[in-house]
Amino acid sequence: MLVGIKKAILSCLVVFFLVTTNEVFSQENFTRADTLRGSITPERAWWDLNYYHLSVEVFPESKSIQGKNLVRYKVKEAGKVLQIDLQEPLEITSVMQDGEQLSFERDGAAHFISLKKEQKPGEFQEIEIQYEGQPKEAIRPPWDGGITWTKDSNGKQFIASSNQGIGSSIWWPSKDHPADEVDSMLISVTVPKDLMDVSNGRLRGIEENSDTRTFHWFVSNPINDYGVNINIGDYVHFGEEYEGEKGTLTMDYYVLRENLKKAEKQFQDARRMIEAFEHWFGPYPFYEDGFKLVEAPYLGMEHQSSVTYGNGYQNGYRGTDLSGTGWGMKFDFIIIHESGHEWFANNITYRDVADMWIHESFTNYSESLFLEYFYGKEAGQEYVRGTRARIQNDRPIIGTYGVNSRGSGDMYYKGGNMLKTLREIIQDDEKWRSILRGLNKEFYHQTVSTRQVENYISQQAGIDLKPFFDQYLRETSIPTLEYYFSRDNTLHYRWMNCISSFDMPVDVTVGDKKIRLYPTTDWQEQTGLKGQNLEINPNFYVSLLRMN
Incomplete structure (x- = not known):
């Protein structure tokens, strides 16, 4: 009963946080000048x-x-x-x-x-x-x-x-x-x-x-x-x-x-x-x-x-490594x-400044791809993970449309980690590369909206990614995998601190066994496991909470 009460309190706190945060960021004041600049008059x-x-x-x-x-x-x-x-x-x-x-x-x-x-x-x-x-x-x-x-x-x-x-x-x-x-x-x-x-x-x-x-x-x-x-x-x-x-x-x-x-x-x-x-x-x-x-x-x-x-x-960036891993000193x-913006900003350009993440998230992620190309996949992964310390989660990545308003600066580091997470979801590096190349071919010399980019990636991946993008682009909370083991080693798990439709798969290791879980916001179970130690693939940008 105590565990249930704790879960209910945590869930209420999460809902309160999401509601109050969204209310704060919807109370921005825009002027006529903002509309004249930011809208298609x-x-x-x-x-x-x-x-x-x-x-x-x-x-x-x-x-x-x-x-x-x-x-x-x-x-x-x-x-x-x-x-x-x-x-x-x-x-x-x-x-x-x-x-x-x-x-x-x-x-x-x-x-x-x-x-x-x-x-x-x-x-x-x-x-x-x-x-x-x-x-x-x-x-x-x-x-x-x-x-x-x-x-x-x-x-x-x-x-x-x-x-x-x-x-x-x-x-x-x-x-x-x-x-x-x-x-x-x-x-x-x-x-x-x-x-x-x-x-x-x-x-x-x-x-x-x-x-x-x-x-x-x-x-x-x-x-x-x-x-x-x-x-x-x-x-x-x-x-x-x-x-x-x-x-x-x-x-x-x-x-x-x-x-x-x-x-x-x-x-x-x-x-x-x-x-x-x-x-x-x-x-x-x-x-x-x-x-x-x-x-x-x-x-x-x-x-x-x-x-x-x-x-x-x-x-580095003015002689410093933004990732803190050492890999950032391998390139200017x-x-x-x-130069990465030649593909994401100049080739594919946002139709509204609110969608500036299309420029900055992909280009931030391009830094790790540069490292991966020359130094190996783990180098790129370490670099992306290292930038998480700079994420603020202060407001949504997408700004307000029609008034020349960009979203949070998290479009850089959080955006890069979002794309790295998406690559892990797809679980096919060649398909992921074909999606990146396909974006630049499909939207060659075009202005685009977030929905166009979202829909293209979903179609090519064969996955409905709307809840994923809604969570990472339009919310500030980081999904948390909440779990506990019952006495018979059954794993109980769900997503919390997220929108109700969030259903992202996640790779975990339990004991010495690597498995893919398919959590939703409802409790699910996994049997047949040995041990009660769970670790998440660190390339997923999520949090982990063990309930006792």
Whole structure:
């Protein structure tokens, strides 16, 4: 009877915890600006991005920019007002269509442009937006976002953009929502004569002006707005070619002149990264645009085909091992992690920021796959398990939809452990690899939702994984396998501290016997066991509670 009372109290506490936690996190306050940024507004819905030509001149001394953006779009249905975003203190000075000046109203970062010309479904139209000002300066890049204005050790200007969280509209006018990626893009950046700009895609040409130079970079693949970047400095270049799954991939490296020798050694991890990730995820997604690694005056970010690097030419994360196992010092964290985003973020992109786990969970897990490819499966497993100490379980991994709200930072370490757990459930490494590769093929150059990813994995695995994803993505509690042995060595077990539908199988060892259990939230029994010592396969991210 005492055991039953204990179980009832524990169950009540778990329910209370889940209810109160969910209530707390549903009480977030969002503004009209959040909705205008994070939702597909009527002024965004009727047109589809086709092409940008972003042309911008950078003035380092005044920390200002001036430029224009040609926006070509396809009309999906008739519309009269079009939304373009640009954040203060930058200002749009002019909007033109077919030589006519257009009027617009500003609501925070959102600019609602009134069109004069009839917008006929199926037709392509263009507007040209001119803008200028001093963009927000990044104080703690890449987390707060903006433009970083610094100088290298030789006193040369060293400037870069980074804007994943705050949005591309922090420095250029765009349709600043992830659901609509532009099909291709030309980026023209004018800088002082003694500097170079490195942006996304391939360099089409350099235009020599009297006191400046203009670098023209063309992106031939769809690209998310936050992945567009400028990197300005006294760069030197070296590179190599890699014979990959889709042929010859050009790999170009741009670093400050003073760091060339360091980079020639450290950037060897880039070639190893391509080899490992093509094995796990399929072909690099942007062969046409090549791969670039570009030194930046901040830690680094996953800009498509222009991955930025600032990890100090050292292994680990700023010289430390995030897993605490030693394996994290076998690779340069920024090269591996940020490049992993080429598959999960740039190839497969979330449709809403609430689903940011699609980017970060898979890319966090990619670090362990890199280790597994070169150092063996146990190395990768130890690395993932080592990161659990960093999990907070503070709020759900999935954020609030429609308001540009990301979920918990647990999307990194908890997300990686969730995927490792999923691999254990599937129990077939080749099938797991085919699922990872299949995701990048099925959703090639697409924006996706969490449900699409969940459904694809469930279908390929042949398992209904909805309760699994609901538990790990939408709740904060960690499933606990509660068990006890009766006097006849019968094992009694169930899941607790979880949603009522949770039914994940789990591998355990009882005595010297390894078995797979299929717990639900109801008590079940297993007979024929010897001994009363139970251990869970440590690669499952769960807790264990023995009832006495």
